[in-house]
Amino acid sequence: MTDTRVRTALHWLLGAWMALVIAAAFFWAPAAAGFKGESSRIVFFHVPQAWVAVLAFCVNLVASLRYLRTRNPLDDARAAAAARLGLIFSLLATVTGSIFANVMWNSFWNWDPREVSIAILLLVYAAYFALREAVPDEERRASLAAAYAILAFVTMPFLVFVVPRIYWSLHPDTIIGATGKLKLQMESRMLQTLFGSLVGFTGLFFWLYTLDVRLARVRLARREREEE
Amino acid sequence: MAGISVEFSRVGKRFGARPVLAAVSGTLRPGEVLVVAGPNGAGKSTLLNILAGVLRPSRGAVSYRRGDVDVPRRDWFENLGMASPDMAVYDELSALENLRFFGRLRGHAVADATLGGLLETLGLPAREHHRPVGTYSSGMKQRVKLAQAALHAPAVLLLDEPSSNLDAAGHEAVAALVARFRPHAAVAVATNDPREIAWGDARLDLAL
């Protein structure tokens, strides 16, 4: 089974990589100037979490669109798996952001546009699962959830791109500035750690996602056998 | 216009973990009445809903065929009439307004006199046609529902417990309706009533 061996190797590599990222975040990268104490180190976890929350939203969209075309229950399982991880990671991003806000500005919540955006993403995920819970019929649940996911995806850009620009923001500049050019004035060791962490978290997402989908595949196959 | 036959192969449905219908196959042929019989909970209504295309089966497939040509799914409904216990017409509208509404939707600009005639053959006297359906007895509602199903002379007629809530005269009216459709349409009747089982040219028994 080379497939299993590759999977095991990847999963050990991911563990080592994440350990390295954590070590680098605390010991290798310097604390950024202009932030209270060591508080800037949270960026190495907060930004990748927010990234994974958005990535999960996109994976969910692709799986939902595919479900409506193929009607394959596995595609619905894929969409649900991505949304589950998106819910967890948007929760983590909200909490880490809130901790950072409290250290920097002495308040857990400032109604900053980016806080509002991630909170609404969180609400969308919560609504998605509230909808799934409310439909007992599996085929209908899959279609309704897919429809809602697509609808939410269409309205999200208006939130992220229309609303925040109107407000003034406390949030430190994102990595990609408003002009679309990469802002590379971050210290290079910090930047390396951040990108390393982004890669690590993306890997973590896909590992957890694949586990969930494999589990769903086994469940579907078992039910198929039972019905034969 | 040639009639439509409905073929279904190994259709099954599960609600959550609970199977309600296990892999049944069969065909509805024009000029034939298929009786679907079986105890309560055996999946008669589920099967009819799947045949109508209003419920997606968990497995198996349904196809409508006119001669050798496949009828695309989006054209099923216009060739279909259906009456079932989980259906209702609008309480706020009168019987005639209901039929006029469904007629307009289906593009059949049927004259009021024809609609009234249809209601009368199903045993709803003319003096009742203008009252809101909400004030009707359940038997009268059942007659309006049957008129709704037959209104556009569909090629496929699906009747789920058509005589429920009806008296002996009502049962006769349903029998006459089925007799009128039998020569050209494909008819399915889901029932436990021995009088209705007797209408069948073919019979499908569902078990629990």
Place this chain on the structure above:
Amino acid sequence: MRASTLLSESLAVLGKELISELRSRVALNAIGLFGVTTLIVVAYQIGPYQIQEQDRPHLLSALLWIILFFAATSGLSRVFVKEEDAHTAKALRLAARPLAVFAGKYLFNLILLIALFTLIVPLYCALMGYAVRGVAGLVLVLAAGAVALAATATIVAAIIARASGSTTLFAILSVPLVLPLLVMLIQGTRAAAASAELAAVVPALQGVVSLGGAVLTVSVYLFPVVWHD
């Protein structure tokens, strides 16, 4: 193939909705009562003089949309929920094209919203002493708001009617979708109140109209899935 056109089918659905509503008045009563009640509470407890002058532009526009949105929420989901509750959905599903059902129901919700706005907005301006400089601008913002809110409400109503049909679920599903829209509408209303120039409301109008258009466009594709499955 079909004898009826999409337009005539849509109008038949709209006509049926209007007749049913005129005879039962459930949605009109719910929306109207909810709107008037919250308006009276706000006007009585806050009124024109309780708000500091510098806060008036922000608070008055936000309060107006809170009243309008919550009144709308109480009635707009009924278009689909009542079809499932009364078991009439199946007959409608079999007889009408999905797009005609969506169009008829959307137009009905739009009419309900316009009626609500016409009732509440003048009353609100009078009771709260809300001086609006750009009346034409405000009317445009309200019209765009009605078009966009009706679109979101109609498709979400279609989804929840096929789920549990509860108004709680309607609120849970629509809030994240409607929040950006409400923010834009509040900003547009503030701009219209402050300036007689139509140009002042253009940024908000652009946002609202494009969001409404986007929701309507995807709804056309999503509705058949939601309605039939």
